[in-house]
Amino acid sequence: MFNIVVCIKQVPMVTELPWDEKTGTLKREAAAGMMNPACKHAIEAALQLRELYGASITVMTMGPPSAEEVLREAIAMGANRGVLICDRLLAGSDTYATSFALGRAVKKEIPDHDLILCGAYTSDSETAQVGPQLAEELNIPAAAYAEHIDISGRTMRVRRLVDNFRETLEMDFPALVTVSMERYKPRYVSFAGLSRSFDGADIRELNAQDLGMMSADLDACGSRTRVRRVFIRKTAKENVRITGAAAVAAAEFLDRYQRSISAVIGRAIEAKKQI
Amino acid sequence: MQFNPCMKHKLIRASARHFAETELAPIAAEIDQHRIFPRDVIARMRQLNYFGLQVPAHYGGAALDSISAAIVVEELSRVCAAIGLCVTVHNGVAVYPFLQFADDRQKEKYLFRLASGEDIGAFSLTEANAGSDAGSVETTAVRNGGSYILNGTKIFVTNGGVCNIALIFALTSLPDAKLQSSVFIVEDGFEGFLRGELEDLCGMRANPVSSLFFEDCRVPEENLLGKPGDGMKIGLSTLDNGRIGVAAQALGIAQGAMEASVKYARERQQFKKPIASQQTIQNYIADMATETMAARLMLYRACELKDAGAPFGCEASMAKLYCSSVASKVTSLAVQIHGGYGYSKEYDVERYFRDAKVTEIYEGTSEIQRMVIARSILSQPIL
Numbered sequence: 001m002f003n004i005v006v007c008i009k010q011v012p013m014v015t016e017l018p019w020d021e022k023t024g025t026l027k028r029e030a031a032a033g034m035m036n037p038a039c040k041h042a043i044e045a046a047l048q049l050r051e052l053y054g055a056s057i058t059v060m061t062m063g064p065p066s067a068e069e070v071l072r073e074a075i076a077m078g079a080n081r082g083v084l085i086c087d088r089l090l091a092g093s094d095t096y097a098t099s100f101a102l103g104r105a106v107k108k109e110i111p112d113h114d115l116i117l118c119g120a121y122t123s124d125s126e127t128a129q130v131g132p133q134l135a136e137e138l139n140i141p142a143a144a145y146a147e148h149i150d151i152s153g154r155t156m157r158v159r160r161l162v163d164n165f166r167e168t169l170e171m172d173f174p175a176l177v178t179v180s181m182e183r184y185k186p187r188y189v190s191f192a193g194l195s196r197s198f199d200g201a202d203i204r205e206l207n208a209q210d211l212g213m214m215s216a217d218l219d220a221c222g223s224r225t226r227v228r229r230v231f232i233r234k235t236a237k238e239n240v241r242i243t244g245a246a247a248v249a250a251a252e253f254l255d256r257y258q259r260s261i262s263a264v265i266g267r268a269i270e271a272k273k274q275i
Numbered sequence: 276m277q278f279n280p281c282m283k284h285k286l287i288r289a290s291a292r293h294f295a296e297t298e299l300a301p302i303a304a305e306i307d308q309h310r311i312f313p314r315d316v317i318a319r320m321r322q323l324n325y326f327g328l329q330v331p332a333h334y335g336g337a338a339l340d341s342i343s344a345a346i347v348v349e350e351l352s353r354v355c356a357a358i359g360l361c362v363t364v365h366n367g368v369a370v371y372p373f374l375q376f377a378d379d380r381q382k383e384k385y386l387f388r389l390a391s392g393e394d395i396g397a398f399s400l401t402e403a404n405a406g407s408d409a410g411s412v413e414t415t416a417v418r419n420g421g422s423y424i425l426n427g428t429k430i431f432v433t434n435g436g437v438c439n440i441a442l443i444f445a446l447t448s449l450p451d452a453k454l455q456s457s458v459f460i461v462e463d464g465f466e467g468f469l470r471g472e473l474e475d476l477c478g479m480r481a482n483p484v485s486s487l488f489f490e491d492c493r494v495p496e497e498n499l500l501g502k503p504g505d506g507m508k509i510g511l512s513t514l515d516n517g518r519i520g521v522a523a524q525a526l527g528i529a530q531g532a533m534e535a536s537v538k539y540a541r542e543r544q545q546f547k548k549p550i551a552s553q554q555t556i557q558n559y560i561a562d563m564a565t566e567t568m569a570a571r572l573m574l575y576r577a578c579e580l581k582d583a584g585a586p587f588g589c590e591a592s593m594a595k596l597y598c599s600s601v602a603s604k605v606t607s608l609a610v611q612i613h614g615g616y617g618y619s620k621e622y623d624v625e626r627y628f629r630d631a632k633v634t635e636i637y638e639g640t641s642e643i644q645r646m647v648i649a650r651s652i653l654s655q656p657i658l
Contacts, residue, residue: 034289069282076286189290191324191337191347198283 038119327390352527369396436483456506
């Protein structure tokens, strides 16, 4: 029987959230949480693999106490157990610090993991980095944007579509795969499943100390990136009217737009003045 | 006292909403217009325990609490009230009496089938001359050997056209020669059990409401629910529970109509600005939102009493009376906000408006609810 870990995330339910100008992070408390859509596909992939090959599925998330909700939902879908990494000290972690913490938790809780599945990306930050970075943390092979997974013995074949090429990758367990949203359409949650997920479901909570994370690993100290500024790009159209005799107007036109036009067509243009 | 939804209730709502918006929203207008019972969607709902909401897990149900069950009906009705009706009648008045009054053998035989949705249930009290006056049932059940022979006609039976199991109220003569009503479990396929044409109703048109006919229909005596003469007791208890379901349904309709109105008021431009910027429209929306919220709290309060094992009949009637009245008012305002478009089938509020009305009529009219409430209040001791 395989040991599958699915890393999932709770994201805000609306796409446009206000930014905190000071920290450069999203004001997540402004919206209700939901499971990141791509994570549902990863759970579905795990469930289908379990139906085919037999497996125990652990879902894992890092977030505030409310993130427990997505673990319950995953257990309602059919996962066997959940792990919640929750600590104020981990708030504001970037993808590097997040994958570091997830890596520690995977090593501690599911040391004999065979396959780690993640959603390809999250709907709130869309970096698609945590999956591959977690594979680096665990020093295992990884494939991103998988559409299909086949298992044969201790080997896995992953089919994916990248840049319009369909490629099949082969790797040995343990390995990590991020699942695309093209396939593995997530099943609906049954109410009996939801009842079960609140009735004695196995959810373990870990804090930074449990993961043996030193203060140097934590929070901003652990985060390798810093958001310097967040802004919404403003674009506006401007109507410009150039008047005057044709030659004068053409000269003025080129004067204004020569560089822009050159940039678009990819070669320098120059006005030839006629006497 | 807890006013904020717990994690479980949030997830129940999110799951039911996701299903309703994915599966029912695309077909709601069409199944309403052409009176179609969407069997393929119903089949998917079976897998997800929509037909065993409060049935214990060992009978294959979801074992939900009453607020969760109300949330499910609310969310279905927010999108498609006719399917909300199918679910609430099945769970609230067809399955519930089995949980309360059936003996072990009856539970064993029927609850699995009902909870899985393999069999759809109906509850049938209303007759041509017995509606609000539930004591005037004329259908008879005459003891004959090990059976009862049923004769009579039931009308306006929700789920009537598709039910496999119907609870039928009929008069039986008791040993003291008095006639009293009793409840019988009648299965599809019993000889002499026939269905009428589907009713062509104003609203809830995707629900197969029909008449049921009993012509010398032989029902084995082990299909008597409770004891002979228990009809009134079973009926009143079941209707208390059914009223929670209809309140939830009315609430869902009101919520759907309100959300549609908010969206429309933001988009619709008149006098070169959205109509939402007009104070009159804002007042409508404020009233709709406030009353819908009040209705919701009243309903959940009745649910909480029920789960605590306390008497909840009066509160269920209050919730049903208030939620249905709010649904009628909110859907009427929703049509008003939509103007001429709201009166056309192009917009969902026209359907909400038609669906809302019947929530003031079935499972006890608003007039009967007031009677039940007043009786309860006036019978309380003076402090």
